[in-house]
Amino acid sequence: MDGKEPEMEFNLLDEPWIVVKTKANETKTWSILELFEHAHEAQELAGEIPTQDIAIMRLLLAIMHGAFVTENIETVDDAIELWTDLWKEKQFRFDEIKAYLEPYHDRFWLFHPTQPFYQSAHIQQNMDAYKIAKTKKETISSKSNWKTIARLAGDLFQSDNKQRLFPTRTGEAQKELTYPEAARWLLHLNGFDDNSAKMPTPKGTGYLGQLGLLYARGRNLFETLMLNFVLVDDRDEVFADGEENSKAYWEKPVCETIEREIPQPRAQKDLLTMQSRRIFLRREHNMVTGYLLTMGDYFAKDASLLNETMTVWIKNKFERFIPKIHRPAYQMWRDFSSLLCVKENTESKMPGVIYWLQLLDDNLEEIKPLNICAIGASYEQKSTAIQIVDYIQDSLVINASLLAKMNEIWIQEIINTLKKTEEAVDSLGDFAIDIKEASGDNLDGDDFAKKEKKKIKEKIKDFTREDGYYHLDQVFRNWLLCVDPNKDELEKRMEEWLFIAKRTLLQLAQEYLKQCSETAIVGRMKKDNEKNQIEIFSAIKSFQKFQYRIKNILG
Template sequence: MVKKGCDILGRYNLLDEPWIMVMTEDGENRKVSLQEVFRHAHTYRSLAGDMVTQDFAVMRVLLAVLHTVFSRVNAAGETYKYLTLDARYVPQNEIEEDDADDYGEELFETWEILWRTGRFPEIVETYLEAWRDRFYLFDETYPFYQVTKESIAPDKINKAKAGIICGKNINRLISESGNKIVLFSPKYEGKKNKEILDADEIARWLITFQGYSGLAEKVIFGKEKYKASKGWLFDLGGIYLSGENLFQTLWLNCMLWHTEESYRIERQCPCWEYTGEELVANYLQGKTVKNSAALYTNWSRAIYIPEDTDTHNPFALQDVKLPEIEHKEQFLEPMTLWRFSQSGPNKDCFTPRKHKEQEALWRSFGLLTLSYRTDTGRGKIEAKRKPEIMAWLDRIKSDLGDKDIRFSAVSMKDDGNATSWVPTDEIYDELQLSYEVIADADWIPRINDAVEETKEVIQSIYGRFLSEVKDIR
């Protein structure tokens, strides 16, 4: 659909249009399509979007594609014998529990073959082509990461109309409200209006907004209140493995055989295999997220973008808040640090732990590498749990050789206001370690003790010294 006055394709299919930003081997930034990013992932250094939090959100969409495809077919594009697939590669049956171990071995074989091959096979593009109709950014029926206008009609929500999010609100480089002008903005009035977004920007920020939303809007479905999502990624202390190129980064984090047994034979269900209406119904009914593809493409908002959107004009979308994912013991999530609560509503449970702005990643060494649960007496329990991606690293270590492992950490900083949780900045860090060190059961506690002692010296002894110097002055 091409509308007069627009210079873009009315539907802007993400399989063909260049919208994903990558860094090439020569250090240049380039925009590529969804098909291209898989076809040439081995020739790109990394994702290179507007923010590292945006890259993290987009990376998880790419991982959802890979989890979906290679949970159904092997490295040669052949269907696993335990499944029957339709023309769109959708399983027509569930994996039997008796076949789980054999299925798992074949998944590992698929992972190992592709790791040695060093690039993604054509089957990824073939799968995406089968779902082409679900990747139109502007569409009347199946808009990508969105619902139709009818889904947020006044009779379905608690307000007369859905909330309005403007271009400068969804663009986290600006995040300007109507009450305060952002200084030193990358976009400003007179040169390029802050509300203007090109189609490729809309696609990237749409995915990012679903992961990092905040709670400023008031519109929900129905009249009964529910705990609304601020975006699942917003609460994570994101951790992922970084490789030498984009293929390696994606494949290192593609945990085909989940480290938690209860999730291993669940069908992978990315959002594009459902209509927006079906997804909203599932969220409102409180259906539990049980597979990685669904988690990586989870929505925090039911979003509607008019199909005749003209990118020459100020951009705006309509949204309605959706319920949040259960945070307690959500070990389906492999890419986060965990916090063990000693009190409060999450007592004796693990919940995601965000990175702290003032703490480098090495200071979280224990949270990254240790797992234990100890009863210290009088009903008090101390516990740590390493991210599931670390357990996956243990499983694939024999394929990696003696190379150092690079960990990337990413979190979104917020304004500290529990009624709004406005994103204000991002936190990013890296840590490179020899796998021989983090795989050594004797070295890990020694290093952790050294880290904890260093933190104690800096925070207590050196901190008191600086405080006394300040008093003297």
């Protein structure tokens, strides 16, 4: 600080800092209390990037767990009854939320001499103490390694040493943030930081960056928060948010310890407000101009974090369930088997939020199209550093009736149908390789080293597969949205998709055929090793082979 700013400044409960989109498509900025009072009047959170919104959403959910869950919520029936009573009111019980937050008002100051929100006020002293303990020296040179906002603002997306080619901010906006902006990016940094915290060496990215995040979206912000207000785990045990020893960030003393391994929380409000990093914001002349950063809390490598409700789980090579990370440019519906898996699937576990929505089936009758959204950050290893290279956002709209347990057979049949679709798309990739060879590119001869031939084939197949899925993407989404187990006939619906997939892939293969060179159409002589004879190898014959394959697969 420069000595002029007040000790306590910008309280997040009272000051507007959360960006929302209203039903009139207007953008407004609300405080935490304003948001809970008017959530039913807003469409959604509308911050700079989706990962920022999910970080803020988790903060709001933690407040809901603190305000509404008591020790009286002991069983699944208790939890569903509480949720149903809140849902029926169509807006939050603002008085209860306000009464809950009132005793913690001082913990929500963005700037405070001892307990600034989501920050460590004594971070420099803690860093010095850590260095002394590590080097075993009596004194060290205390030097503040202030980072610029270029690493704090996720939409600016650049390092301190290398400028972005096409920045979203220019001029002074690249050097400073307003308090509302800084508050939003503070939550984002805590959850999605790469490994820029050099001391100590980070145990991976921020906690949220290690998840393939999923959430359910409602028709307004109230519904979205309620749909993700998960009170029960997949063993039908109530989360421990009503117990005395479960505490959100603002309910417990500030931890100044650098690098701390913590046990898996049983309560959601503990997990939703986990402090992956220790951060301290620098303010000058009513603007934030930099920050200090160190490692924070982390879980043991072998920790089972199945209490996390916002991610899909898959088994790793050690037969342990771990979060399944989203892949860039990989459509969400292709992971349908993990998203809505059935009990028989032992290789993955559905997200806790999906399991919870299954329990709420009767209450969701009014929300027929249910929107499941995927959010994440994509990281890459660059030299010794892990850096964010992109943000991931996708969604899948399904009929809420599919979540009913009586309709698990529908889920299984859709999964089986998608397996056939995947096999058909693989065949399209083989067809593309055949065309390449028919054009005269000898991928089987001695002209290429074996590794080079394999790489070329893999590239051709990967590109063609992605092209196939690109053409199937929208038609599958439209088909899935129309699936209604309460009205449709199972076999006819599955046959309908197989026909759509076959028609789409055949049309795409025909386009490939039209683009072939004359050489590929005429063909060339090639030895068939299986038949031990010379045959004409052409694009036309390859297309006929593809037709035969795809009809066998899709019917």
